[in-house]
Amino acid sequence: MSHTTFPSIDPAAHLARVRERSPLIHNITNLVAMNTMANVLLAIGASPAMVHAREEAAEFTAIADALTVNIGTLSPHWVEAMIEAAEAARLVGKPWVLDPVAVGATAYRRETGARLLERLPTVIRGNASEIIALEAGGAGGRGVDSSDPAEAAEQAAVRLA
Known part of the structure; x- marks a missing residue:
């Protein structure tokens, strides 16, 4: 397995910049993680917004600093709100994160994952089985649990990148 060397990262400096700027983060996240996500963002100094209505998701993305999309529920x-928000982020060059929770578990999740992937997420955050299923467009994983070791997803992650 090859490893990429990253420049030295100063977490304290990054945290200080977040707290100074207090970025507005638009979250379309699952019901299970919504409260935790809001509290984590507040704890680091960001401003969370949980905007799920299709009628306002794209418009809100335009005023936010970033978007996160979690397909858990x-x-x-x-x-449709996820797709429209991700497309809005892509069109205006806003960073957005895709968390393809259990993307390989059902046809509906695979279709949703593929539609979101077409909107070119800035970051994909997933376990090994989710990365493999997202890249291949196929079934896989044990719901939210990975049935693959991290090393098995390396090539899929490279292709997604």
């Missing part, structure tokens, strides 16, 4: 209305 899908419904048709939320999926």
Whole structure:
């Protein structure tokens, strides 16, 4: 396995910049993680917004500093909000994070993952099985648990990057 060397990172300096700027983060996240996500963002000095309505998701993305999309609890209305928000982020060059929770578990999740991937996320945050399933467009994983070791996802991650 090859490893990439990254420049020295100063976490304290990054945290200080976040606290100084207090970025507005638009989150379309699952019901299980919503409160935790808001509290983590508040703890680091960001300003969380949980905006899920399709009627306002894209418009809100335009005023936010970044977008996170977590597909943990899908419904048709939320999926359309995710797609529209991700497209808005792509069009205006805002960074956005895709968390393809259990993307390989069902056809609906695979289709949603593929539609979101077309919107070119800045970061994909997933376990090994999610990365493999997202890249291949196939079934895989054990719901939210990975059934693959991290090393098995390396090539899929490289192709997604």
